[in-house]
Amino acid sequence: MEKILTKNIETENSHRISVYMESGGYEAWRKVVREMSPEEVVETVKDSGLRGRGGAGFPAGVKWSFVPKVDKPKYLVCNADESEPGTFKDRLLLENDPHMMLEGIAIASYAIKANTAFVYIRGEFANQAVLLNEAIQEMKEKGYLGKNILSSGYDLEILVTRGAGAYICGEETALLTSLEGKRGYPKIKPPFPAVEGYLHSPTIVNNVETLCCVPHIINNGPDWFKSIGTEKSSGPKLYCLSGHVRNPGVYELPMGVPLRELIFEHAGGILHNRKLKAVIPGGSSTPVLKESEIDINMDFDSVAAAGSMLGSAGIIVMDENTDMVDACYNLSKFYAHETCGQCTPCREGVPWMKTILGRITNGRGRGRDIDLLLDICKSIEKRTICPFGDAAVAPVKSYIEKFREEFDYYIEYKKSLISQNAKSLDAVN
Amino acid sequence: MPDTFSTEAKAELKKLMDSYPDRMSAVMNALHLTQREFGYISYEALEALSKEMDLPVQQLEDTASFYTMYFKEPVGENVIWVCHTLPCALRGSANVFEYLKDKLEIDAGETTNDNRFTLMKAECLASCGSAPMMQVNDDYFEDLTEEKIDKILGKFY
Ligand SMILES: Cc1cc2nc3c(=O)[nH]c(=O)nc-3n(C[C@H](O)[C@H](O)[C@H](O)COP(=O)(O)O)c2cc1C
Ligand code: SF4
Ligand code: FES
Numbered sequence: 002m003e004k005i006l007t008k009n010i011e012t013e014n015s016h017r018i019s020v021y022m023e024s025g026g027y028e029a030w031r032k033v034v035r036e037m038s039p040e041e042v043v044e045t046v047k048d049s050g051l052r053g054r055g056g057a058g059f060p061a062g063v064k065w066s067f068v069p070k071v072d073k074p075k076y077l078v079c080n081a082d083e084s085e086p087g088t089f090k091d092r093l094l095l096e097n098d099p100h101m102m103l104e105g106i107a108i109a110s111y112a113i114k115a116n117t118a119f120v121y122i123r124g125e126f127a128n129q130a131v132l133l134n135e136a137i138q139e140m141k142e143k144g145y146l147g148k149n150i151l152s153s154g155y156d157l158e159i160l161v162t163r164g165a166g167a168y169i170c171g172e173e174t175a176l177l178t179s180l181e182g183k184r185g186y187p188k189i190k191p192p193f194p195a196v197e198g199y200l201h202s203p204t205i206v207n208n209v210e211t212l213c214c215v216p217h218i219i220n221n222g223p224d225w226f227k228s229i230g231t232e233k234s235s236g237p238k239l240y241c242l243s244g245h246v247r248n249p250g251v252y253e254l255p256m257g258v259p260l261r262e263l264i265f266e267h268a269g270g271i272l273h274n275r276k277l278k279a280v281i282p283g284g285s286s287t288p289v290l291k292e293s294e295i296d297i298n299m300d301f302d303s304v305a306a307a308g309s310m311l312g313s314a315g316i317i318v319m320d321e322n323t324d325m326v327d328a329c330y331n332l333s334k335f336y337a338h339e340t341c342g343q344c345t346p347c348r349e350g351v352p353w354m355k356t357i358l359g360r361i362t363n364g365r366g367r368g369r370d371i372d373l374l375l376d377i378c379k380s381i382e383k384r385t386i387c388p389f390g391d392a393a394v395a396p397v398k399s400y401i402e403k404f405r406e407e408f409d410y411y412i413e414y415k416k417s418l419i420s421q422n423a424k425s426l427d428a429v430n
Numbered sequence: 431m432p433d434t435f436s437t438e439a440k441a442e443l444k445k446l447m448d449s450y451p452d453r454m455s456a457v458m459n460a461l462h463l464t465q466r467e468f469g470y471i472s473y474e475a476l477e478a479l480s481k482e483m484d485l486p487v488q489q490l491e492d493t494a495s496f497y498t499m500y501f502k503e504p505v506g507e508n509v510i511w512v513c514h515t516l517p518c519a520l521r522g523s524a525n526v527f528e529y530l531k532d533k534l535e536i537d538a539g540e541t542t543n544d545n546r547f548t549l550m551k552a553e554c555l556a557s558c559g560s561a562p563m564m565q566v567n568d569d570y571f572e573d574l575t576e577e578k579i580d581k582i583l584g585k586f587y
Contacts, residue, residue: 089558
């Protein structure tokens with residue numbers, strides 16, 4: 002496939018507006034402001050079938066059409082919090098092609114009639130935030146931002162807010178609370194942000210990669226976009242490959258590419274010619290797949306049919322020497338660290354799971370521990386304010402279900418079935 | 431440690447507050463600025479910010495205490511964050527951490543005696559394709575080896 006989202010990233014100074022414009026950058030924005038009505042933009046994006054790349058896969062154009070016609074300011078927020086373990090695609094776009102994202106933000110803002118847009122960028126991306134502010138300045142100098150853009154009567158400002166190290170702020174309602182200057186606590190939906198979001202006003206939150214698709218849809222039309230990928234998951238996709246593959250990295254391919262092909266052709270197969278054991282297909286919050294389950298296509302519906310999720314397409318590959326109990330413990334530490342603490346089942350249950358997994362990997366597991374873990378999962382699932390609770394449960398439940406013998410072995414023999422002599426993942430702790 | 435904002439920082443704060451639809455929305459960026467000015471988010475720093483922003487200090491404290499990047503205690507001149515989440519762990523982040531720990535003779539959360547480095551563990555920093563990795567202050571260092579770590583640390587002496 003011809004590269005679309007990553008076509009410029011190898012070009013020198015690809016983050017500068019002059020380089021972006023040489024390859025047709027901002028043509029879509031000029032066309033939108035001069036020739037299209039907001040409704041036409043929404044329809045075009047709806048027709049393209051573009052689904053959100055942040056995890057849930059909700060159709061972008063449909064979400065935009067939920068913005069009510071009320072007499073309140075509307076806001077657009079670009080979610081650049083990228084913190085789902087295994088995901089590193091938005092950083093690539095932010096660093097190498099910030100203008101593609103900014104053009105997408107401008108078009109989306111116009112479509113929902115927002116005059117203020119925000120980029121909420123994870124706190125650790127300090128250099129990228131500086132780059133982004135420079136890019137915004139370049140846009141202003143060209144007259145693509147500010148008051149009365151290209152004499153259209155349309156005004157737009159883009160502001161960059163840095164997060165400060167909280168995974169939960171990637172969840173859209175938590176993100177908006179954080180944007181308002183408060184603790185990043187999620188809120189119960191509904192009301193959805195499209196109706197009541199930032200400062201109680203209609204707010205659309207979209208992922209970086211989602212917004213980067215938008216200028217291309219305007220330039221080439223919805224049918225072109227639909228010709229890439231599958232019928233229900235259209236367009237190009239950035240897949241992040243990490244873990245035990247020979248060539249980890251971001252690969253741009255159509256939606257629906259076979260998972261086995263991604264691992265064995267694009268990412269070069271398994272490191273040290275070992276055997277593949279397990280794959281997390283969509284970031285750490287998605288259920289793990291066994292080697293025998295990876296003959297699936299990487300689009301929203303196919304991965305869901307296999308009992309997992311495409312999520313953020315953060316594909317974490319684990320070879321035959323991986324101790325799955327230890328891997329599970331590693332992730333449980335992540336979730337225990339990141340719970341926001343609002344809901345009792347999540348605040349108490351997630352760290353408790355970590356404690357139990359910790360003692361199992363230390364050879365001090367107790368006979369009932371696996372049942373206890375599954376009980377805790379049940380008491381968290383679907384009982385929390387935000388989907389984080391379910392996300393924290395997914396690894397534990399799926400690892401136990403699929404690699405039960407490793408858990409049982411640990412408890413019975415007080416050691417790992419897999420890495421008898423090898424050092425565990427987190428030997429340091 | 432200064433006990434008030436510099437003139438430039440005050441101007442920056444003012445600009446921040448003017449650019450957002452409401453003053454509270456400037457808080458996340460304002461806290462980063464405060465940390466840059468004061469080194470960490472002490473109560474005194476929050477009081478100074480409270481004065482500049484005309485927001486209750488309790489409100490600022492409530493927000494600041496939620497986020498790991500706002501330091502509540504003084505840190506060394508340079509802060510090293512070693513990512514230890516699964517993708518990095520699969521590629522040997524434990525060795526990186528152990529190497530740094532031995533080399534600097536400190537554990538996670540501690541600062542070297544010469545105050546040059548604070549060592550921290552980080553959760554996934556969106557760099558899993560170049561694991562193992564660490565962040566030193568604002569910069570990422572990827573595909574780490576022991577030789578690379580020596581070289582990187584050397585730059586801070
Ligand atoms: C715990 C949690 C963490 C999330 N983290 C992110 C993130 O880092 N980046 C992101 O774009 N979406 C993240 N999301 C999804 C957002 O809530 C939201 O659905 C998304 O930004 C919408 O954009 P999209 O429709 O373009 O995908 C997260 C969701 C949850 C529940
Ligand atoms: S589920 Fe967990 S992270 Fe989400 S609101 Fe409840 S306590 Fe916070
Ligand atoms: S796990 Fe270390 S950067 Fe993602």
